[in-house]
Amino acid sequence: xxxxxxEACMNVGKVTDEVFLQGLDVKLAKHAHFSSRKxxxxxxxxxxxxxxxxxxxxxxxxxxxxGFIDKNKDTLFQDFKRLLYNSSNPVLKGMWPEGxxxxxxxxxxPLTAATLFKNSMILLVENLASKEPYYVRCIKPNDVKSxxxxxxxxxxxxxxxxxxxxxxxxxxxGFAYRQTYPRxxxxxxxxxxxxxxxxxxxxxxxxxxxxxxxxxxxxxVAYGKTKVFIRTxxxxxxxxxxxxxxxxxxxxxxxKVWRGALARRRYRQMRAALIILQAxxxxxxxxYIREVNRRxxxxxxxxxxxxHVKWPTPPKVLRKFxxxxxxxxxxxxxxxxIKGLSPEETVQVRAKVACxxxxxxxxADLGLQRGWEGNYLKRDSxxxxxxxxxxxxMLQRKDKFMRVLFSxxxxxxxxxxxxxxxxxxxxxxxxxxxxxxxxYKPMKSIPLYNVTGMSISSGKDQLVVxxxxxxxxxxxxxxxxxxxxxxxxxxxxxxxxxxxxSEKRKLQVNIASPIQCSMNGRKCxxxxxxxxxxxxxxxxxxxxxxxxxxxxx
Numbered sequence: 001x002x003x004x005x006x007e008a009c010m011n012v013g014k015v016t017d018e019v020f021l022q023g024l025d026v027k028l029a030k031h032a033h034f035s036s037r038k039x040x041x042x043x044x045x046x047x048x049x050x051x052x053x054x055x056x057x058x059x060x061x062x063x064x065x066x067g068f069i070d071k072n073k074d075t076l077f078q079d080f081k082r083l084l085y086n087s088s089n090p091v092l093k094g095m096w097p098e099g100x101x102x103x104x105x106x107x108x109x110p111l112t113a114a115t116l117f118k119n120s121m122i123l124l125v126e127n128l129a130s131k132e133p134y135y136v137r138c139i140k141p142n143d144v145k146s147x148x149x150x151x152x153x154x155x156x157x158x159x160x161x162x163x164x165x166x167x168x169x170x171x172x173x174g175f176a177y178r179q180t181y182p183r184x185x186x187x188x189x190x191x192x193x194x195x196x197x198x199x200x201x202x203x204x205x206x207x208x209x210x211x212x213x214x215x216x217x218x219x220x221v222a223y224g225k226t227k228v229f230i231r232t233x234x235x236x237x238x239x240x241x242x243x244x245x246x247x248x249x250x251x252x253x254x255x256k257v258w259r260g261a262l263a264r265r266r267y268r269q270m271r272a273a274l275i276i277l278q279a280x281x282x283x284x285x286x287x288y289i290r291e292v293n294r295r296x297x298x299x300x301x302x303x304x305x306x307x308h309v310k311w312p313t314p315p316k317v318l319r320k321f322x323x324x325x326x327x328x329x330x331x332x333x334x335x336x337x338i339k340g341l342s343p344e345e346t347v348q349v350r351a352k353v354a355c356x357x358x359x360x361x362x363x364a365d366l367g368l369q370r371g372w373e374g375n376y377l378k379r380d381s382x383x384x385x386x387x388x389x390x391x392x393x394m395l396q397r398k399d400k401f402m403r404v405l406f407s408x409x410x411x412x413x414x415x416x417x418x419x420x421x422x423x424x425x426x427x428x429x430x431x432x433x434x435x436x437x438x439x440y441k442p443m444k445s446i447p448l449y450n451v452t453g454m455s456i457s458s459g460k461d462q463l464v465v466x467x468x469x470x471x472x473x474x475x476x477x478x479x480x481x482x483x484x485x486x487x488x489x490x491x492x493x494x495x496x497x498x499x500x501x502s503e504k505r506k507l508q509v510n511i512a513s514p515i516q517c518s519m520n521g522r523k524c525x526x527x528x529x530x531x532x533x534x535x536x537x538x539x540x541x542x543x544x545x546x547x548x549x550x551x552x553x
Contacts, residue, residue: 002114017065018049074110177230190246284315305333355494362511366490377407387439401427409480417541453508455515461528461550471518477537
């Protein structure tokens with residue numbers, strides 16, 4: 001109530017006694033010892049917006065809130081106290097010692113009457129706790145303050161709730177407190193290690209004696225047949241203090257034990273859940289593996305080696321494992337297909353794989369459905385095959401190459417920007433440019449380690465640009481194919497990629513339209529344009545580079 005009163009006094013604005021009572025009704029509505037006319041409308045002894053009642057242990061007391069707010073405020077401010085303290089009259093100066101504080105030392109508002117009352121009560125209790133109390137009980141004979149009226153029921157009620165009869169009996173015997181041994185032991189047994197949690201002595205009386213001896217209170221107690229008697233309240237207060245201290249420790253110990261029990265129970269539950277989860281996962285994994293074994297049991301005897309077999313749905317934990325299984329099966333399937341191939345066929349398959357990886361989806365006709373021969377100059381020109389074979393053998397003795405990767409007739413730009421018929425021979429060491437009209441005389445040799453990349457277009461033309469480190473790119477258009485519409489771009493790209501990969505070198509393949517290149521150190525652009533009635537590919541000079549005219553449909 002004092003806290004609510006102080007809060008009302010500190011509120012900003014107009015605060016009345018009725019507002020204070022409304023605050024009590026709201027905050028103490030469910031309190032068992034508080035009532036008002038608003039909370040008890042049938043109680044006619046209380047006035048609306050004025051009275052409230054508190055149920056004390058000695059009886060019910062009604063209070064009027066009239067003047068509570070004004071009486072609680074201290075209107076005597078520090079400046080007035082300082083004025084009186086500075087008076088020349090020593091009596092006035094001694095009455096106001098609070099005025100000696102400077103204005104900078106006092107910045108808070110004066111304490112309210114309720115706060116001063118609480119502080120006084122706290123000091124009183126502390127003072128009483130340090131003394132040996134002697135109680136004086138006052139009996140009110142009547143409620144009308146008459147010296148001639150004695151109300152028996154009123155006095156009996158006061159004697160009963162004050163416990164005077166029992167107090168008198170004990171005081172006559174010289175003891176302030178008495179209690180049966182079981183109840184005393186039940187309350188204070190935690191003080192001694194001999195009685196906590198249960199004693200092993202013959203009787204409760206012996207246990208109480210052991211407890212009090214340990215506390216060194218033998219001089220202040222007496223032991224009856226069924227009760228223990230304590231002479232002074234100080235001993236009882238000391239027992240209560242020790243009990244309060246031990247109760248705090250017991251509470252902490254019980255909390256620790258209970259929290260440990262909860263943690264262990266939660267751990268067992270989580271452990272059980274984990275075991276169940278692991279068992280279920282093992283079951284799902286085993287079921288999946290058994291199903292995979294069942295479906296792929298006879299794939300070796302199938303025509304497609306199990307390519308048509310549908311994979312079972314894996315559990316979530318095995319999705320990456322399923323990808324690995326599919327990869328293993330695909331590699332096994334591919335190995336099964338190629339294990340019967342000859343070395344020449346194996347080289348051809350690897351070249352086709354390299355071509356597919358580099359050009360898939362970027363160029364239509366890759367020539368994957370036909371066989372790749374590589375050395376087409378011997379096949380396409382039977383009349384000059386002997387000359388080409390002779391020159392090829394001579395170059396092999398000279399440059400020590402191991403095998404021919406690719407050869408074909410091409411159309412090329414000369415230094416006068418004219419188109420000429422030439423042939424290219426690509427070995428595992430060099431790229432040769434030859435003149436087919438002069439018995440395949442070698443005209444230029446480019447080491448393969450000097451080739452950095454290739455550029456082709458996305459159309460059906462046979463344009464190829466070999467990029468070199470010295471920026472002297474070789475621009476050719478494959479021709480002389482038998483049959484005429486055969487595309488060899490895919491074979492050329494795949495063969496070179498496979499060879500470079502075997503030597504652990506990188507070859508950059510670009511698919512673009514138009515194609516950028518460098519000829520004799522000069523940047524230029526090559527554009528491919530289909531042209532009707534064009535019998536063979538021809539290069540023409542343009543402002544930005546060259547135009548390759550190819551036969552149109």
